[in-house]
Amino acid sequence: MVVALSATAIVVLALLWEISMPWIDRRLEVRRAKRELRRAGDRGAAYDPGRERRAEQRARELLRSCVNEEEWAMYRDLGFLRVWGNQSDPDGARDLRGVDYAYLIYAHKPIVAYLPQTGRLLNEYCVEFPDETRPYGSPRLPDSDDVLAKWMALQGDERRLILEANLHLPGRQIDPRQVQRDIWRLGRWERERIARALRAGEEQLAEPADG
Amino acid sequence: MKLLRMRPGFGEQLIAEGDVEIAADEQALIEAFRDQLAQGMWAAVPTTRSDGRREAELVREFGEIPRDTPRVIFFPRAAGGAA
Numbered sequence: 001m002v003v004a005l006s007a008t009a010i011v012v013l014a015l016l017w018e019i020s021m022p023w024i025d026r027r028l029e030v031r032r033a034k035r036e037l038r039r040a041g042d043r044g045a046a047y048d049p050g051r052e053r054r055a056e057q058r059a060r061e062l063l064r065s066c067v068n069e070e071e072w073a074m075y076r077d078l079g080f081l082r083v084w085g086n087q088s089d090p091d092g093a094r095d096l097r098g099v100d101y102a103y104l105i106y107a108h109k110p111i112v113a114y115l116p117q118t119g120r121l122l123n124e125y126c127v128e129f130p131d132e133t134r135p136y137g138s139p140r141l142p143d144s145d146d147v148l149a150k151w152m153a154l155q156g157d158e159r160r161l162i163l164e165a166n167l168h169l170p171g172r173q174i175d176p177r178q179v180q181r182d183i184w185r186l187g188r189w190e191r192e193r194i195a196r197a198l199r200a201g202e203e204q205l206a207e208p209a210d211g
Numbered sequence: 212m213k214l215l216r217m218r219p220g221f222g223e224q225l226i227a228e229g230d231v232e233i234a235a236d237e238q239a240l241i242e243a244f245r246d247q248l249a250q251g252m253w254a255a256v257p258t259t260r261s262d263g264r265r266e267a268e269l270v271r272e273f274g275e276i277p278r279d280t281p282r283v284i285f286f287p288r289a290a291g292g293a294a
Contacts (some may be wrong), residue, residue, distance in 0.1 A: 051220055058222025062215075062284070066257045068265045110292070126294035129217075133250075136220035143288070145217040149286040152255040156269030166291035 054141070059144035066148055073193070078185055081105040081147060083154050085113065104182060105150045107143035108172050111165070119183050121170035125162055127153075212276075214243050214283040214287045216252065223289070226285065231278055252285040 004063040031125065064072045065082070075081050087099040110124040129149045130139035153161040155175065170176050214226040227243035229236030248254065248271070255267045256276055270276050276283060 022269065031217050048220075053233050055218075055222040059217070062223050063215075066265060066267065068283075112218065126292040127289045129287040129289060131217075131287045133218075135218055138219050139287075140219050141217050142219070142222055145286070148284075149217065149289075152257070152267035152286070153253065153269065154254055154291055155267040161289055162267070164289040164291060 022094040048136070051136070056142040056144060059142035059148070063144045063148045067151060071151075074186070074189065075144075075147065078182065078189060079106075080182060081151055082186060083126075083151060086158050097187075102155060104179065105154070106174070107145050107146045108140065110168070111154075112170065112174060112179050114179070114183065116183075119180060120174055121179055122172065124170055125165035125173050126168060126173065127161065127204060139170035212280060213282045214240060214247070214285065215282055216247060217287070223284070227290060241273045244276075247285045251288050253288050255284050255286070256280050257282065257284065 062074065067075070081104070081107060083103045085103060100116060101103055101113055102116050104114065110126040112124055113122040114120060115122065127150065129141055131141065132139055140146070143188060150161070170179070213233050214229045215223040216226050218224050226247060227240055229240050231237045231240065241268050244254065256268050258268055258280070260266060264282055270283070
């Protein structure tokens with residue numbers, strides 16, 4: 001009797017196993033697919049306009065807190081920064097001995113070196129700051145962080161940054177006409193800024209002194 | 212002192228924060244600093260000159276950071292781009 005019941009139980013269990021296996025397989029397949037989707041979702045979330053906008057907003061605040069007021073206004077109004085070069089030592093052995101030169105810093109574009117006195121473009125320095133941890137799939141910093149990284153690296157160790165960069169002649173990545181136009185815009189912007197400051201100073205002087 | 216790191220999709224992230232005058236805090240900051248450098252980050256200290264002009268220094272060791280600096284900013288090391 002016991003043997004018969006045991007045999008029946010084994011048969012029932014075997015049948016249940018047979019019946020449930022496809023169901024278990026399907027469940028496992030669904031879970032696997034969901035996991036894949038989640039992974040793909042993480043990669044797919046590389047571009048979320050809201051997140052990127054918030055990141056850029058934070059980056060702008062950080063940039064603003066680090067650079068000079070004039071530089072912040074320049075970036076806000078013109079979309080790029082100018083940084084003066086530090087290697088024009090009059091006694092130096094370089095080509096730029098005693099000649100003022102500067103860099104234009106654009107977000108996610110090469111740094112452009114030029115001579116402010118003549119507007120002549122010198123070089124493009126292609127440099128990136130890739131974060132290979134790729135928290136959202138992309139190694140690219142927000143635009144303003146990229147600009148700040150370039151600004152800090154130029155300020156902190158110009159030679160080191162230039163050595164890391166790929167050097168190209170002007171026009172490799174940025175249209176020289178656009179750079180010339182930006183240099184012209186920068187000149188006009190500076191003249192207007194100086195004129196405004198002078199007007200404000202004159203108005204302050206013209207105000208009658210209180211008590 | 213705050214240690215901040217630029218991150219894609221985030222803006223800056225707080226890595227560590229502490230008072231360098233407190234030994235335990237300082238040790239935690241040193242470890243966090245070294246960890247970031249080991250991950251290939253560059254570290255910059257925003258500074259203000261006596262005439263008010265703002266600049267930045269790149270530092271390679273915790274000891275190079277002025278004790279009174281409020282923040283250190285880490286960013287990925289430069290690499291030649293678009294060759």
